[in-house]
Amino acid sequence: MKQNKRSLILWLVLIVVLAVASVLTGTPGGESESVKAVMRDAVLHETGQVSLFGIMDVNPGLISAYVVTAALLVLAVCLRIFAVPHFTEVPGKLQMLLELWVDTFRGMAEKNSPHNNKVLGPYLFGAGTYIFVSTLFELLGVQVVTTAGHSLALPAPLSDVNAAIAMGVLSYLFIMSGGVSAVGIRGVGRTLKEFSLPISMSFRLFGALLSGLLVTELVYYYITLSYVLPVIVGVMFTMLHSLIQSYVLTMLVALYYGEVSEPVQPKVKKNKKNSDALAA
Amino acid sequence: MNLPLNINLQQIFLHMLNFVILVGGLYFILYNPIKKFMDQRTAHYAEMDKAAADKLAAAEKLEAEHQAQLSKLDEELRQRRAESQKIAQDAAQQQLNRAQEQADQIIAGAQKAAESIRTKAVADSQKEIKELAMAAAAKLTLQSSKDAFDEFLNLAEEGKQNEQHEKA
Numbered sequence: 001m002k003q004n005k006r007s008l009i010l011w012l013v014l015i016v017v018l019a020v021a022s023v024l025t026g027t028p029g030g031e032s033e034s035v036k037a038v039m040r041d042a043v044l045h046e047t048g049q050v051s052l053f054g055i056m057d058v059n060p061g062l063i064s065a066y067v068v069t070a071a072l073l074v075l076a077v078c079l080r081i082f083a084v085p086h087f088t089e090v091p092g093k094l095q096m097l098l099e100l101w102v103d104t105f106r107g108m109a110e111k112n113s114p115h116n117n118k119v120l121g122p123y124l125f126g127a128g129t130y131i132f133v134s135t136l137f138e139l140l141g142v143q144v145v146t147t148a149g150h151s152l153a154l155p156a157p158l159s160d161v162n163a164a165i166a167m168g169v170l171s172y173l174f175i176m177s178g179g180v181s182a183v184g185i186r187g188v189g190r191t192l193k194e195f196s197l198p199i200s201m202s203f204r205l206f207g208a209l210l211s212g213l214l215v216t217e218l219v220y221y222y223i224t225l226s227y228v229l230p231v232i233v234g235v236m237f238t239m240l241h242s243l244i245q246s247y248v249l250t251m252l253v254a255l256y257y258g259e260v261s262e263p264v265q266p267k268v269k270k271n272k273k274n275s276d277a278l279a280a
Numbered sequence: 281m282n283l284p285l286n287i288n289l290q291q292i293f294l295h296m297l298n299f300v301i302l303v304g305g306l307y308f309i310l311y312n313p314i315k316k317f318m319d320q321r322t323a324h325y326a327e328m329d330k331a332a333a334d335k336l337a338a339a340e341k342l343e344a345e346h347q348a349q350l351s352k353l354d355e356e357l358r359q360r361r362a363e364s365q366k367i368a369q370d371a372a373q374q375q376l377n378r379a380q381e382q383a384d385q386i387i388a389g390a391q392k393a394a395e396s397i398r399t400k401a402v403a404d405s406q407k408e409i410k411e412l413a414m415a416a417a418a419k420l421t422l423q424s425s426k427d428a429f430d431e432f433l434n435l436a437e438e439g440k441q442n443e444q445h446e447k448a
Contacts, residue, residue, distance in 0.1 A: 044285065058294070059291060075310070078308040084310075088318050102310070102311055106315065122303065125303075160291075162287060254431055
């Protein structure tokens, strides 16, 4: 008991000493970059580019996207081989989780677009899963080496403006395709009416995820803020972001898809006699 | 092709390609099989539900048929009971009528017999009185008036007593 107490005190003293030492020996900024440069690089990735299989230099977000996609597809194959064939009528925990996963997006598609949702469900499933997992991916802090030779933790893919634009534009085109398949050329008109949708969807995603990234970068930039705070800022915010952003984008896509693919109601012919009688 | 904000069209298309591959892969590998399984299970339960509903409907129909048969039997039983009661009442009435008739006949026969007995008794008494009177008259003519008269009175009194005794 006494020895335990002594060990505990020693451990706490060691923590305090190391913390004080790290604060006293640290510099106010990064080793060679100003806050402005760090923020600029986090947003624009002008210097922190990564080589894509030696073919071209790309933003680290694209590497993150490929890693996430590969991981998700491998996981899907594993689940398909080892879990799905053993599904029973009375589901177990894993089966319930997978069914909930599929049913959430299918239900969202059926609820928001009751007339035409055959393709919407899979799209929402893919988009929701991608946004959720790719946002959580930044928590892993997978390290890569930039073309400049620096080490870099892979960020969330959607904190890259190109990924956000790709997602927004693709979602917009998908909504348009739903409109065209349901009501023909009228669907294009209905979709074009919402011309600001790709921009708003893209930059909503980009802004939301970039804000988390910037705050995290800022916190890590100042070493005095690097104790305890990153746990809240980095983990909690990322987890909330992943849920909120996947819900927001899938819900928006489902809503607009349902709206543009709504069947055309036949116009009711005005009965002049009746209207005259009513007017009288 | 670089645009402001480091927007790169090539990378945008690469992201799109990546996303399309992901959506397609997830759809074919995971979404579709799970959805198919869930649909099959729903269909299976719907089928079970329908079968149960059909069985319930058949049972209800059978119950209704049995109920109708029971009602019919009850009605038939009630009719037969009413008929039996009517027949029994008629038979009892007939018996009563017959008994009444017999009683009337017995009473009439008894009255007739009593009348004939009374008539005969009266006739016998009258005949006896006549004979007594004739005997007394004959004696009166033969004996003294006082003795004859006494004897007549005695004989008349005896005759009267005999008549009362017969009446009783």
